[in-house]
Amino acid sequence: MVIDTSAINRRNHALADDDEVWLFGYGSLIFKADFPYLERRGAHIQGWARRFWQGSHDHRGTPESPGRVVTLTAAPGQHCHGVAYRIRGAVFAHLDHREKNGYLRLDTTLHLTGGETVAGLLYVATADNPAFLGPAPAADIARQIAAAHGPSGANLDYLLDLAAALRALGTRDTHIEQLLAELSAGV
Numbered sequence: 001m002v003i004d005t006s007a008i009n010r011r012n013h014a015l016a017d018d019d020e021v022w023l024f025g026y027g028s029l030i031f032k033a034d035f036p037y038l039e040r041r042g043a044h045i046q047g048w049a050r051r052f053w054q055g056s057h058d059h060r061g062t063p064e065s066p067g068r069v070v071t072l073t074a075a076p077g078q079h080c081h082g083v084a085y086r087i088r089g090a091v092f093a094h095l096d097h098r099e100k101n102g103y104l105r106l107d108t109t110l111h112l113t114g115g116e117t118v119a120g121l122l123y124v125a126t127a128d129n130p131a132f133l134g135p136a137p138a139a140d141i142a143r144q145i146a147a148a149h150g151p152s153g154a155n156l157d158y159l160l161d162l163a164a165a166l167r168a169l170g171t172r173d174t175h176i177e178q179l180l181a182e183l184s185a186g187v
């Protein structure tokens with residue numbers, strides 16, 4: 001099921017084109033920065049964990065064979081590592097369209113590598129959106145990812161690109177490493 005959240009995002013977080021906003025990226029925004037930015041920094045957020053729990057019917061899968069992409073789930077005491085982009089408000093028109101399948105902008109606090117803390121936004125797909133798939137055994141998630149393909153490419157490439165990008169940032173994600181281990185074991 002595809003639900004277009006771009007109008008909700010425009011309404012809930014009205015931004016002027018030349019506003020400067022920090023955006024936290026924890027998924028494809030890390031390895032696919034197809035938008036202009038003023039600055040890119042390593043960063044983490046607190047109290048959240050990255051999970052392959054959101055269905056992708058429009059990018060890495062199809063309505064008949066959805067893929068899985070990442071969203072965030074509340075995880076008290078945990079950190080989620082990613083990147084922070086300082087961008088202009090005008091860039092959100094592109095991002096809202098790109099991430100329109102169930103993702104809503106949410107206010108957050110970003111901890112930039114080096115110690116600075118800034119206010120910003122992230123995109124999250126919550127459990128109440130129609131494309132949400134939720135938790136499943138790691139082997140099942142890995143199998144679904146291995147099988148799915150969509151207009152943006154193979155779901156497996158999304159997982160591998162994200163894993164490589166996180167390693168390049170000097171961090172690892174246990175959920176992602178678990179999925180890679182399942183794939184290596186030949187799910």
Ligand code: BEZ
Pocket residue numbers: 024025026027028029030069070099103123124
């Ligand atoms: C991200 O990389 O932060 C992101 C992932 C999925 C949807 C929107 C943003």
